Amino acid sequence: MKNKELKILLSAPRGFCAGVERAIEIVEKSIEKYGAPVYVRHEIVHNKFVVDDLRNKGAIFVEELEEIKDKSRPVIFSAHGVPKKIPEDAKNYKMTYVDATCPLVSKVHREAENLYKAGYHLILIGHQNHPEVIGTMGQLPKGSIDLIQNEDEAKQYNFEKDKKIAFVTQTTLSVDDTKDIIQVLKKRHPEIRGPSKKDICYATTNRQMAVKNIAKKCDLFFVIGSRNSSNSVRLVEVAKKSGCENSLLIHSQSEIPYDLIEKSNIIGISSGASAPEILVDNFINELKHRFIVSIDEVEIIKENVVFKVPKKLN
Structure with missing residues (x-):
């Protein structure tokens, strides 16, 4: 019933x-x-x-x-x-x-290479062992790029006196994720050079803004995505910080927490940049079996970015 x-x-x-x-x-x-x-x-x-x-x-x-x-x-x-x-x-x-x-990751790769060729020692702001970080660090010779993951590491970073320093960032981190680290680096080393354009990917920014926009109105927030998806995990954190303490990642092994949903009137749903829409549809259909559901899609920005596939495949 x-x-x-x-x-x-x-x-x-x-x-x-x-x-x-x-x-x-x-x-x-x-x-x-x-x-x-x-x-x-x-x-x-x-x-x-x-x-x-x-x-x-x-x-x-x-x-x-x-x-x-x-x-x-x-x-x-x-x-x-x-x-x-x-x-x-x-x-x-x-x-x-x-x-x-x-292509947005490739852009960071080229940027890192150009800075290195221009005589800069590089800092990459990102998460250790993430494949994107491994790829970006692997564009340059060993020892010419250092990883900084958080504010503490930024505070302890040993700036070599006579070196020009520049930083780039992992694309799937948001402006919020990186701003405190960047602040510390700039305070400690005012001459540090940042990216010419923001390296944060448009999709990361848009998805996080969309979550921020509705989280405070929700009793419970779900992000559909994988546990090893950096941007999905971030979206959960964004929902929590933006006013919905009860925010959870729904991944392939997740049980739907019906007990929590029973106690909620408004729930928010988003999905990570690598999660197909069918997973969102399946999740909502499960809820429809148990609840009288009304859906309000809250769009903050239209995305019309398309990247072409390599010519050799056409």
Whole structure:
């Protein structure tokens, strides 16, 4: 018997960004062009549903090129970007490769390289072991770029006297995530050079603004996304900071917390940049089995960014 009314505020924009859409399309078009299997180095995007779907279509996911037994098959590099060494290794193996690095990540790579060539020592603000961070640090020779993850590390960072210093940031961190760290760095080293344009990706910014916009009105907030998706985890933090303490990540192993939903009148829903819309639809359909649901989609900005796939796949 449905008797509880539940209002859903659906955050928009949410879900797939242009870089993720392009990466998935690259895998699908590669399978069309080269036949199955094609190999993908690292999860193409951080979402189990997407990875499983592509696996069913003929993609084989590996962490390193060495794992690929049949080197005559093409390999695709994930949207997060790869260290410089990886395309070089692929060439040495005489492998066909397709680079699905998000163009916004590639932009940071080029920026880091240009700053390095201009004589700067680099700082990357980001999360250790995230594939994007590994890829960006791998654009430059060892020792010429340092990672700073938080304010404490910024406070303790040892600035070498006679070096010109510049910083770049991981794209999936928001302006809020990086501003305190940047403040510390600028205070300690006023000559530090920042990126020419903001490196934060438009999709990260838009999704976080959309969540901020509705979180304070919600009793409970859900972000649909994977546990290893940096931007999904951030969205949960943003919802909490913006006034909805009860904010949770819903991932592939999650049980829906009906007990908490029972006590709520308004719930917010968003999804990370690598989460397909079908997961949001499935989640809402589950709620409709138990509650009388009304949905209000709250859009703060229209996104019309499209990134083209590499010419060789057309």
